Amino acid sequence: MTQEKDVKTMRSFQKVWDVLEEHEHDKAQLVPILQKVQNEYSYLPEEVMNYIATSLDIPPARVFGVASFYSHFVFEPKGKYVIKICDGTACHVKGSMDLYDALQDELGLSDDEITTQDMLFTLETVSCLGACGLAPVMMVNDDVHGNLTSDKAREVIQEIKTKEGEDDE
Amino acid sequence: MNNTMNTLQDIKQNFKQGLDNYGRRIIVCAGTGCVSSGSLDIHKKLQKKIEENGYEVDLKLRKEGVETDSEVEENDNVILSKSGCQGFCQMGPLVEIQPEGYLYTRVEVDDVDKIIERTIKNDEPVEELLFTSRADGEKYKGRDEIPFYELQSRSVLKKCGSIDPEDIREYISLNGYEAAEQAYTKMSPKEVCEVVEEANLRGRGGGGFPAGVKWNLTRKEEGDKKYVICNGDEGDPGAFMDRSVLEGTPHSVIEGMMIAARAIGADEGYIYVRMEYPLAVKRVRKAVEDAREMGLLGENIFGTEHSFDINIMEGAGAFVCGEETALMNSVEGKRGMPEPKPPYPAQQGLFGKPTNINNVETLATVPMIIEQGAEKYKEIGTEDSPGTKTFALTGHVVNTGLIEVPLGTTLREIIFDIGGGVTDAKGNIDNDNFKAVQIGGPSGGCLTRKHLDIPVDFDSLIEAGAMVGSGGLVVMNQDTCMIQVAKFFMKFTQEESCGKCVLCREGTKQMLNLLNKITEGKADQNTLTKLEKLGQAVKKGSLCGLGKTAPNPVLSTMDLFEEEYRAHVEDNTCPVNECDALSVPEIDPEECKGCTICAKECPVDAIEGEPQEVHRIIAEDCINCGTCIEACKFNAIS
Numbered sequence: 135m136t137q138e139k140d141v142k143t144m145r146s147f148q149k150v151w152d153v154l155e156e157h158e159h160d161k162a163q164l165v166p167i168l169q170k171v172q173n174e175y176s177y178l179p180e181e182v183m184n185y186i187a188t189s190l191d192i193p194p195a196r197v198f199g200v201a202s203f204y205s206h207f208v209f210e211p212k213g214k215y216v217i218k219i220c221d222g223t224a225c226h227v228k229g230s231m232d233l234y235d236a237l238q239d240e241l242g243l244s245d246d247e248i249t250t251q252d253m254l255f256t257l258e259t260v261s262c263l264g265a266c267g268l269a270p271v272m273m274v275n276d277d278v279h280g281n282l283t284s285d286k287a288r289e290v291i292q293e294i295k296t297k298e299g300e301d302d303e
Numbered sequence: 304m305n306n307t308m309n310t311l312q313d314i315k316q317n318f319k320q321g322l323d324n325y326g327r328r329i330i331v332c333a334g335t336g337c338v339s340s341g342s343l344d345i346h347k348k349l350q351k352k353i354e355e356n357g358y359e360v361d362l363k364l365r366k367e368g369v370e371t372d373s374e375v376e377e378n379d380n381v382i383l384s385k386s387g388c389q390g391f392c393q394m395g396p397l398v399e400i401q402p403e404g405y406l407y408t409r410v411e412v413d414d415v416d417k418i419i420e421r422t423i424k425n426d427e428p429v430e431e432l433l434f435t436s437r438a439d440g441e442k443y444k445g446r447d448e449i450p451f452y453e454l455q456s457r458s459v460l461k462k463c464g465s466i467d468p469e470d471i472r473e474y475i476s477l478n479g480y481e482a483a484e485q486a487y488t489k490m491s492p493k494e495v496c497e498v499v500e501e502a503n504l505r506g507r508g509g510g511g512f513p514a515g516v517k518w519n520l521t522r523k524e525e526g527d528k529k530y531v532i533c534n535g536d537e538g539d540p541g542a543f544m545d546r547s548v549l550e551g552t553p554h555s556v557i558e559g560m561m562i563a564a565r566a567i568g569a570d571e572g573y574i575y576v577r578m579e580y581p582l583a584v585k586r587v588r589k590a591v592e593d594a595r596e597m598g599l600l601g602e603n604i605f606g607t608e609h610s611f612d613i614n615i616m617e618g619a620g621a622f623v624c625g626e627e628t629a630l631m632n633s634v635e636g637k638r639g640m641p642e643p644k645p646p647y648p649a650q651q652g653l654f655g656k657p658t659n660i661n662n663v664e665t666l667a668t669v670p671m672i673i674e675q676g677a678e679k680y681k682e683i684g685t686e687d688s689p690g691t692k693t694f695a696l697t698g699h700v701v702n703t704g705l706i707e708v709p710l711g712t713t714l715r716e717i718i719f720d721i722g723g724g725v726t727d728a729k730g731n732i733d734n735d736n737f738k739a740v741q742i743g744g745p746s747g748g749c750l751t752r753k754h755l756d757i758p759v760d761f762d763s764l765i766e767a768g769a770m771v772g773s774g775g776l777v778v779m780n781q782d783t784c785m786i787q788v789a790k791f792f793m794k795f796t797q798e799e800s801c802g803k804c805v806l807c808r809e810g811t812k813q814m815l816n817l818l819n820k821i822t823e824g825k826a827d828q829n830t831l832t833k834l835e836k837l838g839q840a841v842k843k844g845s846l847c848g849l850g851k852t853a854p855n856p857v858l859s860t861m862d863l864f865e866e867e868y869r870a871h872v873e874d875n876t877c878p879v880n881e882c883d884a885l886s887v888p889e890i891d892p893e894e895c896k897g898c899t900i901c902a903k904e905c906p907v908d909a910i911e912g913e914p915q916e917v918h919r920i921i922a923e924d925c926i927n928c929g930t931c932i933e934a935c936k937f938n939a940i941s
């Protein structure tokens with residue numbers, strides 16, 4: 135088991151290295167580097183941030199400082215499907231928080247617990263997705279779903295659940 | 304590359320002639336709005352079905368130049384393309400049919416057979432897919448007739464929604480990159496600045512600072528290296544103009560940047576796009592690559608000694624990065640915090656070099672100004688705010704979507720004519736239900752009925768206590784609680800404050816606390832005084848635009864809806880019943896059995912009714928304690 139984990143970590147560090155190479159170890163490109171690394175891991179593990187800091191010859195505090203500044207970067211793993219409920223002005227006046235409550239209920243999550251136990255779903259809000267014409271809106275990974283009601287939002291999630299269930303079999 | 308101009312002309316001619324080889328063109332809207340309503344599936348099925356029916360279909364223009372093939376005369380070939388946002392997001396997915404100009408709205412995958420049978424085979428419109436006005440029930444054939452489009456003045460958005468944003472040749476076929484060519488080969492940097500200054504193009508990102516003046520300042524700075532930045536960090540909730548422009552006509556933005564680079568003498572540029580806009584990022588990346596491949600970006604552009612290339616940087620989710628100094632810190636790989644000005648970016652910008660930074664829409668307007676000249680440009684709009692402005696029209700309005708109108712158009716025209724009127728809680732058209740329109744996002748303010756006839760331009764709006772901002776227009780009906788609206792924006796700015804200035808960091812938090820007190824019925828007269836005082840202090844004590852304008856939504860609603868604030872504070876009621884803590888419970892007459900338990904339990908005797916009959920809560924006496932809700936065995940009270 136331990137051995138397996140080591141192999142996995144080593145392989146992943148290789149990817150971090152590739153990203154750093156691609157950006158020529160340029161510390162000015164810290165934000166895009168972190169973006170690519172997070173795409174790989176779905177979050178930013180501490181040891182990876184240390185690794186990046188050493189490679190760019192900057193203090194780890196600087197890397198963590200930058201990463202913690204931007205809301206896109208997270209330090210806990212996220213689910214396979216990240217649901218972003220848009221809470222922009224237009225969505226808000228059209229009841230986006232009702233969607234949020236409905237999905238919290240559907241997924242058994244709370245304000246403190248945003249990722250499901252099975253690591254399938256993470257539920258969060260986002261300030262504006264810019265699809266205001268279709269308010270209220272949510273985004274599941276890169277797919278935008280518009281003109282939602284609580285029931286429609288639940289359906290979207292249930293469909294994914296069914297699909298995931300089938301894949302397992 | 305000495306003959307770029309010839310190349311441009313060749314491409315233009317070939318593309319135009321190439322289009323003639325097709326008897327019909329079908330344009331499926333592939334803006335974020337329509338894609339999320341399933342337009343890509345429609346595109347796929349159209350392709351499949353048209354082929355099955357024996358027509359030749361191309362997704363990209365394949366037959367360039369003139370074809371002498373005999374087939375052409377029969378004109379059975381179809382070109383099926385995707386466009387950027389056509390603006391009418393509410394009615395999506397949209398499918399436009401050329402040459403007739405039919406605009407099909409709310410198209411579903413199952414409608415594809417009808418479109419092929421009736422329109423492709425028999426040249427007839429599919430009546431049921433044409434836009435039907437909700438106001439008068441009338442059907443409209445296409446964009447030229449639909450009031451939503453007819454009343455607009457689309458120039459920046461003209462190409463957006465009609466061309467294929469992923470085909471550089473089509474942009475070139477509509478005189479694309481000719482303005483850049485002119486700026487590089489026939490004009491001096493000073494002349495370019497002068498034209499833009501003369502046109503009085505004011506920054507579309509919110510502030511309204513004249514772009515030409517900014518360019519001239521940067522041009523005059525000495526420096527071996529200068530930068531041009533396109534600010535596409537459109538973070539205002541309720542705004543999506545920049546996203547649409549980047550998705551629908553990315554080459555206009557690139558061309559605008561090239562002209563700006565020529566004007567100030569820059570050889571490198573950055574486009575900063577929000578990562579929440581994946582489609583915009585993808586299209587801009589492709590556009591930059593295509594332009595590079597064609598020699599429009601890179602070294603010795605248009606055969607001159609000048610070079611210019613563009614990098615793309617995705618934001619990482621920080622609203623404050625829309626502020627120019629914060630954005631530049633972010634590009635440099637730092638925390639995106641604003642810096643004091645001066646020094647201005649024109650003097651010391653990105654990596655300490657003179658930098659010019661403009662908003663997406665501003666840059667997309669530039670090629671048009673160079674092409675037609677300052678005088679022609681100034682023909683529309685007002686004297687101090689010439690040209691057009693795009694707005695994202697959303698909220699409780701019939702036609703939501705992306706619009707473009709001359710500056711100086713009144714709110715009445717925008718909301719009631721283009722927007723088709725206000726909708727009530729049930730979604731029916733009811734213009735008397737109009738309460739307010741929020742303009743300018745978290746930096747702006749609310750305007751009410753009395754402001755409906757003021758012209759929408761940079762200066763008039765500031766006078767009225769709002770601002771153009773980036774251009775989000777959120778219409779609100781009578782069922783909206785204005786304190787909740789103020790709270791919504793305060794929560795937003797509080798979360799997005801970068802924390803550098805104490806008054807912004809702590810002040811917005813305390814303002815939010817005070818607003819929470821109001822909506823929870825825990826406020827007193829002091830709360831309102833404190834809120835106002837604190838608002839003024841935050842404005843004064845903040846470095847950047849975020850903090851300076853953060854109190855605006857609160858202060859403007861306090862000013863315009865004083866009574867509503869008073870009702871919350873003094874009478875403990877929310878006039879529109881939106882604040883849960885203040886709304887009086889109601890008894891459902893269908894469920895009430897008249898058991899009298901609630902009346903007995905009520906500590907203040909605020910419930911009346913005879914046994915066996917429906918009971919009633921006396922709103923004036925009720926203290927919202929919730930006892931009755933718990934006491935009722937039939938769940939009749941909520």
